[in-house]
Amino acid sequence: MTLPIDAIQDGIIADFGIFDQWMEKYEYIIDLGKNMQPLDERYKREENLVPGCQSRVWLHAELVDRKVIFTADSDAIITKGIIALLLQTVSGQPPEAIGEAELYFIDRIGLREHLSPNRSNGLVNMIRKIKSVASGFSAAG
Amino acid sequence: MIGTTEAGQKENLSGGKPFNVEEVRQDFPLLERQVNGQRLVYLDSGASSQKPRSVIDRVSHYYCREHANIHRGVHHLSQHATEAYEGVRETARRFLNAGHGHEILFTKGTTESINLVASSFGRKFLNPGDEVLVSMMEHHSNIVPWQMICQERQARLRVVPINRAGELDMDALESLLNERTRLVSVAHVSNALGTINPARDITALAHERQIPVLLDGAQAVPHMHVDVQDLDVDFYAFSAHKMFGPTGVGVLYGKEELLDAMPPYQGGGEMIERVTFDRTTFSTLPYKFEAGTPSIADGMGFGAAMAYYDQFDEQEVIAHEQDLLTYATDQLCELDGLKIIGTAAHKAGVISFVFEDVHPFDVGTILDQLGIAVRTGHHCAQPLMDFYGIPGTVRASFAMYNNRSDVDALVAGVRKAARLLR
Numbered sequence: 380m381t382l383p384i385d386a387i388q389d390g391i392i393a394d395f396g397i398f399d400q401w402m403e404k405y406e407y408i409i410d411l412g413k414n415m416q417p418l419d420e421r422y423k424r425e426e427n428l429v430p431g432c433q434s435r436v437w438l439h440a441e442l443v444d445r446k447v448i449f450t451a452d453s454d455a456i457i458t459k460g461i462i463a464l465l466l467q468t469v470s471g472q473p474p475e476a477i478g479e480a481e482l483y484f485i486d487r488i489g490l491r492e493h494l495s496p497n498r499s500n501g502l503v504n505m506i507r508k509i510k511s512v513a514s515g516f517s518a519a520g
Numbered sequence: 521m522i523g524t525t526e527a528g529q530k531e532n533l534s535g536g537k538p539f540n541v542e543e544v545r546q547d548f549p550l551l552e553r554q555v556n557g558q559r560l561v562y563l564d565s566g567a568s569s570q571k572p573r574s575v576i577d578r579v580s581h582y583y584c585r586e587h588a589n590i591h592r593g594v595h596h597l598s599q600h601a602t603e604a605y606e607g608v609r610e611t612a613r614r615f616l617n618a619g620h621g622h623e624i625l626f627t628k629g630t631t632e633s634i635n636l637v638a639s640s641f642g643r644k645f646l647n648p649g650d651e652v653l654v655s656m657m658e659h660h661s662n663i664v665p666w667q668m669i670c671q672e673r674q675a676r677l678r679v680v681p682i683n684r685a686g687e688l689d690m691d692a693l694e695s696l697l698n699e700r701t702r703l704v705s706v707a708h709v710s711n712a713l714g715t716i717n718p719a720r721d722i723t724a725l726a727h728e729r730q731i732p733v734l735l736d737g738a739q740a741v742p743h744m745h746v747d748v749q750d751l752d753v754d755f756y757a758f759s760a761h762k763m764f765g766p767t768g769v770g771v772l773y774g775k776e777e778l779l780d781a782m783p784p785y786q787g788g789g790e791m792i793e794r795v796t797f798d799r800t801t802f803s804t805l806p807y808k809f810e811a812g813t814p815s816i817a818d819g820m821g822f823g824a825a826m827a828y829y830d831q832f833d834e835q836e837v838i839a840h841e842q843d844l845l846t847y848a849t850d851q852l853c854e855l856d857g858l859k860i861i862g863t864a865a866h867k868a869g870v871i872s873f874v875f876e877d878v879h880p881f882d883v884g885t886i887l888d889q890l891g892i893a894v895r896t897g898h899h900c901a902q903p904l905m906d907f908y909g910i911p912g913t914v915r916a917s918f919a920m921y922n923n924r925s926d927v928d929a930l931v932a933g934v935r936k937a938a939r940l941l942r
């Protein structure tokens with residue numbers, strides 16, 4: 380049984396609470412990126428590319444037992460680490476829960492700057508894409 | 521020192537003040553601030569420079585004491601503002617050594633300057649089958665306007681190749697010039713590579729065939745003295761905000777003869793002589809190309825920015841910036857796996873690099889945490905990145921206020937980023 384999205388987010392926030400230096404935080408994110416399951420090459424397709432990214436980001440989704448399973452990849456390691464955190468929260472959740480979720484953890488762990496459009500690393504587009512995929516699945520019902 | 525009076529700028533164009541980088545830094549209030557708890561190391565002046573206090577004060581003084589619309593009122597303030605604004609045009613004329621004040625058009629910046637030429641010159645002189653020549657190293661703003669007008673006029677955009685060092689292939693340029701070529705439009709200095717292109721050779725080759733040349737000077741004007749008559753260039757475009765001036769203002773220099781032959785760019789107030797519903801006659805240069813109320817205050821600030829440059833001996837500033845470039849290049853080259861993109865013999869202001877195994881975006885993110893501002897990505901030059909087969913670069917760009925400590929911080933930061941990211 381997966382935990383609800385907010386419980387997972389709160390867990391991530393607690394994990395990040397132990398870092399008092401940005402270096403440790405980034406080292407952790409970089410490790411998450413490095414350890415993420417690579418996305419199957421066949422899913423690195425044009426339609427899986429998240430638009431507006433300075434680094435390339437691919438997102439693939441499947442509905443399995445009424446749960447959305449996300450896999451993703453990026454050619455930038457920090458972006459990939461942040462995606463790993465995002466997928467920890469939303470992958471394996473029912474589409475409706477993903478649609479309703481407010482992903483507050485990014486701001487709370489001090490990564491808000493990655494949400495600014497100026498970053499153009501596509502985190503905002505990534506979240507938008509996650510939501511739209513989920514709503515597609517719930518509509519298809 | 522430079523004094524501003526209510527009658528506009530008084531410039532000291534003699535350039536007698538000895539250049540001292542630490543004194544220069546004192547003139548830029550923003551450089552004092554911290555970012556992410558660290559001393560700001562600003563190495564993104566190629567995107568936009570910081571502003572000296574004289575520019576900030578000039579803009580603020582204008583709003584506090586001088587503002588009124590220009591070229592319209594009979595009243596004191598309007599006349600005064602008009603005089604001051606036209607004074608900036610004269611400053612810009614001297615700054616570029618243009619022959620006439622009316623050859624200086626105020627625009628929003630380089631992008632608008634190039635769009636103006638593409639649209640106006642294009643509508644008048646481009647016919648089906650004609651050609652416009654740009655280069656492989658152009659900024660998108662010197663590609664897309666030409667693509668748009670070429671499509672509209674059924675003309676053809678042709679591209680001058682470059683070598684791996686990032687230098688224009690001048691033989692190829694010459695062989696691409698033909699009887700269908702209507703204009704050559706290239707960067708004076710490349711924003712992504714730092715290459716200084718041989719402007720005088722380009723104008724000479726093109727003029728042998730009576731082809732006009734536009735130089736995109738956005739990255740050149742901040743780093744070198746530009747004399748449009750000496751270059752014999754037909755159009756010259758640049759932005760104030762990359763040379764210590766405000767955003768929202770820039771210049772298009774154009775030779776009188778060409779500007780006179782070109783139709784207006786935008787219609788509106790200011791640019792007309794007489795309007796009836798049947799027919800409108802247009803004003804003379806430069807107003808024909810300056811429809812609507814311009815960014816007056818920013819224009820005033822731009823005047824102060826040019827004056828700021830003019831106080832120094834140009835050669836001293838160039839020597840300082842070249843020293844930074846060499847100092848940075850030498851140290852970065854020693855880092856394991858780092859490759860400089862753009863190794864032209866003549867460079868200014870910019871150093872771009874990549875790592876084989878680390879994404880530029882990741883390097884930029886770590887540098888930002890260290891208070892170091894660089895730009896990462898394609899630098900609005902995607903065709904150039906495709907040429908090198910890379911997604912982008914990390915670009916450090918310099919202004920005269922950067923010092924060797926900035927370079928030391930950059931090198932240490934890049935070293936740290938590489939260690940973290942590998």
Ligand SMILES: Cc1ncc(COP(=O)(O)O)c(C=O)c1O
Pocket residue numbers: 566567628629630631632659661662707709710711736738739759
């Ligand atoms: C070479 C070059 N051309 C054109 C531009 C566009 O300038 P602006 O955005 O000020 O119009 C830039 C700015 O980045 C540039 O570096």
